[in-house]
Amino acid sequence: MELNGSVEAPKENPAPRRSLSSSPGLQYGSQNPPISNRQAYVTMAVLCYINLLNYMERYTIAGVLLNIQTFFKIRDSTAALLQTVFICSFLLLAPLFGYLGDRYNRKFIMIGGLCVWLLTAAASSFVTESYFWLLALLRGLVGIGEASYSTIAPTIIGDLFTGGKRSIMICIFYIFIPVGSGLGYIAGAGSAYLTGDWHWALRITPIMGVIGLILMIFLCPNPARGAAETNGEGVVAKSSYLEDIKYLLKNKSYVWSSLGVTALAFLTGALAFWVPTFLSRARVTQELHQPCTDEPCDSTDSYIFGAVTVATGILGGAVGTTLSRTFRDKVPYADPLICGVGMLGSVPCIFIIIFVAASSIPATYVFIFCGELLLSLNWAVMADILLYVVVPTRRATAEALQISFAHLLGDAGSPYLIGVISDAVRSSKPDDLNWSFHSLKVSLLVCPFIGILGGAFFLFTTKYITEDSKAVLRLIEGNEVLKRRTQNTSMPLRACLSMPTIQFRSADCKITSLFILRMVLRKYLLEKKV
Secondary structure, X not given: OOOOOOOOOOOOOOOOOOOOOOOOOOOOOOOOOOOOHHHHHHHHHHXXXXXXXXXXXXXXXXXXXXXXXXXXXXXXXXXXXXXXXXXXXXXXXXXXXXXXXXXXXXXXXXHHHHHHHHHHHHHHOOOOOOOHHHHHHHHHHHHHHHHHHHHHHHHHHHHHOOHHHHHHHHHHHHHHHHHHHHHHHHHXXXXXXXXXXXXXXXXXHHHHHHHHHHHHHHHOOOOOOOOOOOOOOOOOOOOOHHHHHHHHHHXXXXXXXHHHHHHHHHHHHHHHHXXXXXXXXXHHHOOOOOOOOOXXXXXXXXXXXXXXXXXXXXXXXXXXXXXXXXXXXXXXXHHHHXXXXXXXXXXXXXXXXXXXXXXXXXXXXXXXXXXXXXXXXXXXXXXXXXXXXXXXXXXXXXXXXXXXXXXXXXXOOHHHHHHXXXXXXXXXXXXXXXXXXXXXXXXXXXXXXXXXXXXXXXXXXXXXXXXXXXXXXXXXXXXXXXXXXXXXXXXXXXXXXXXXXXXXXXXXXXXXXXXXXXXXXXHHHHHHOO
16 A cells, blocks of 8 residues: 555544444454453452363263263263263364454353353253263263353453463462362262262252353453453454464464473373272272172262362462462573473372372372372463463464364373273273273373373473563553554654654653564554555
């Protein structure tokens, strides 16, 4: 486009850009009313409550897995399909919700997803003995509902808080992953024991979820994207989905950390699904318990494993965030280093768990505590990494793609893979109860090797994270300086474009950037049709 004459900076703020949708609620990059600190904290509390229920529901099945296997008379690999189908639907829909979350009203998207989740989760609790396929189908639909929430909720927290406060809030939010998982085991096993019917385990979270849905409708806002970094003004940028993906694939910190998250998902998915059953079979091998032939089965290990998961989740999340806040200013690559050390440190614990279970259950739980504590260092830290290496307008897409990739190659297949290997080993002695424990023991040996791989991925991230995080800050701060400059000066924009280097000085920053600011100015002129 040719520019003729001098162009003065307009004094009026540009009108917000809308999406192709005519609905006033579905705006792309709209400027929403400022959110008070009190409202931000209330929103945070609601999101944490729903995240708790999210993971409770996800691991309730694992808490009553022995009952389900006895009820439907199914093998290990078939039982693992319940988790695999759930995760597969979750990962397939996550990119769609990420795309929508970067462009439309995130609150409405989450409300719709929660409604699907509550209805399908409640319906799955009424499946009868001859309809295992229906239970698997409904579990898949539950995953669709949860995909909307898990993809979008962290980006809303990222737009409510910044800096050290955001790290703390992300830590609190992600602590509810292990806490919810642990309570899922306890609530599932407890309700099955009290009622004598495992179906009631699947009715707890839908009942509690109705409360969360009401709270979200009336208490949660939809903050502007990037509001925390721009004092509530938000960042407005329009790009195609293909451009978003290209940007993320060029972001090396995002790519390597996503590979690390994938390894962590594989590891935790396999262990969370199978360890209670593994320990129950170990008790049978040691002749501490009789094998389960009729439900309700003994749920001792579901209770203990759930309690350990809750405790290590809270402690590990707090320790990981504290280490991050302590060392991040001194060591810019501290976050991926913490994640890598946590993954690698858990590997010896997992080996010991697998081999000690046959002789000592108490000793096994000691190393389960240590291993889960080291893995829990990662939850909040790795989520914070994504928020500061990706620009605000692409965070939902980044979150969605990371979730999809992590589940696709992680916990979507790991429980099923463990079950298939276990069945293959067990087939040589199908009637030997001790061999059923041994077969599961052999299959779990896959996990420590994945832990080593995940630690290496996080260590690779340390090479790139400093520069990638600085690039995001430069872009956001450059946008802010440009806004102030164009609102308070009469300097011709054409003159700015002719400068080899543009410098802006303000009380709090001094930024020199040829490429970024020239491109922003050009885009501004195009939008104004100058």
